[in-house]
Amino acid sequence: MTQLPPPSAKKLGLVIDLDTCVGCHACVVSCKGWNTENYGAPLSDQNAYSGAASGTFLNRVHSYEVQPEQGAAQLIHFPKSCLHCEDAPCVTVCPTGASYKRAEDGIVLVNESDCIGCGLCAWACPYGARELDAKEGVMKKCTLCVDRIYNENLPEEDRQPACVRTCPAGARHFGDLGDAESDVSKLVAERGGFDLMPEQGTRPVNKYLPPRPKDVEPEFDILAPYLEPVAQDGAGFAHWLDKALSALPGGAK
């Protein structure tokens, strides 16, 4: 049903650390790898080996340049997938009931056998988290690897979303954001985790951790006393040498 369930106590989601992400796209690859051969229709590619390649992805990594008022610009890699919003506008617009939010853990899913591929849920999502698969004609989105996290056939360390499991930088964290005592909730509280587009009123479960402030170089250089130019006092051998060499043709003044 496309009516949103009452808010669940358990809110499974991701916490993405923009300070740590190195922009390697490993999460993009592992996401596509897992999800193209497991839950639902495969994630198709069109013209994969031509100049006009295009395909369906559930997770994409943008890169932004942020220019502070002073100092050097920062490059911030920005992974983006479904935020499993509490007020998910993609769910209520669905005419068939294919798009739904699970009452037990808050995961937003698509029942692909009910999806008519009208695309309205993708219109309603401000984050671009949903992509209509060009081959299958059904809407694809992040499932939070629902077929991994509860899968008892997998070793326990693998029971987390593929993107989290694969991230070599430890920039992605998975857990229950409804539990204030969970590791992810503590991380969000500690680091000032934030919502994307809060003004859209979607109340995302996934949080982003801001880049830590850059170190500011001190005004003076601790090596300065050892590196100061010699002969600034205008006396002694070094001063004579400076003047003598400067007087030669082509000498530095």
Next chain:
Amino acid sequence: MHPAPSVIIFNTFSGLGFGLLFWLGMGALVPTGWGAFIWFVIAYLFAVGGLIASTFHLGHPERTIKAFSQWKTSWLSREGVCAVFALTVMAIYGAGLVFAGTRLGFFGVIGALASLGVVFTTSMIYAQMKTVPRWRHWTTPAMYLLLSLGGGALLAGQIKIAAVLLIAGGIVQIFAWGTGDRRFIEAGTTMASATGLGHIGKVRAFEPPHTGTNYLMREFIHQVGRKHADQLRVIIIGLAFLLPVVLLVLPFSHIFAALAVISHIAGVLTLRWLFFAQAEHVVGLYYGKR
């Protein structure tokens, strides 16, 4: 937003068809026998033809029946339910006129209101989208209703009503464009709020997530419409509103009436194209575009 031809055809012709059904149902004209048959065939061709066209952009049109189930939350579902109801009631009303020569007034009024309901629910599919600030405004349903009622009156040969509604439509449309141009900025969604990085400094899209394009960019980022928006607006006002009104005011002739209808349809097709092509979805901000 990508202006899909199937959706433009649907919005234009179903709007006209249901508008014509409204005036037929309200008894603005009461044809009987073969005359009624022809009127209802025209109305149903427009209304149903548009609805069928709208299924062409679906990934799985064979599952359309499922779309009637979620009327509690989904405007698209409500539109489907409303359309089937309106077409059924108007078929009963039409049958009365065609076969019995009697006007079943009750069915006519209910069918007329349901026909307007279809147009309203269609408009709310767009007006509900918080992600497309240009659409999220009372002018969106107002324009859908005015175009449907005005175009329907034009088809039904209700000259005075049509002229008044088309003039009103033109004025509301100009107002909708004027306020719509500011609405994206007023909505307050920016690259800073999209990325949450605005507290550090000015955010610029440095590198997109992929070398090619993707579904999101094809569906939501369409900049050609905005480039020629001013010229298109002049063309729309001329074709959809001004020229038909001038032709209606001139001494009546069937050629003028036909020209007025053709001009109006061409204008509304352009208007609908611009309605989509010019609308900016907030997801474009992640790509540094609008």
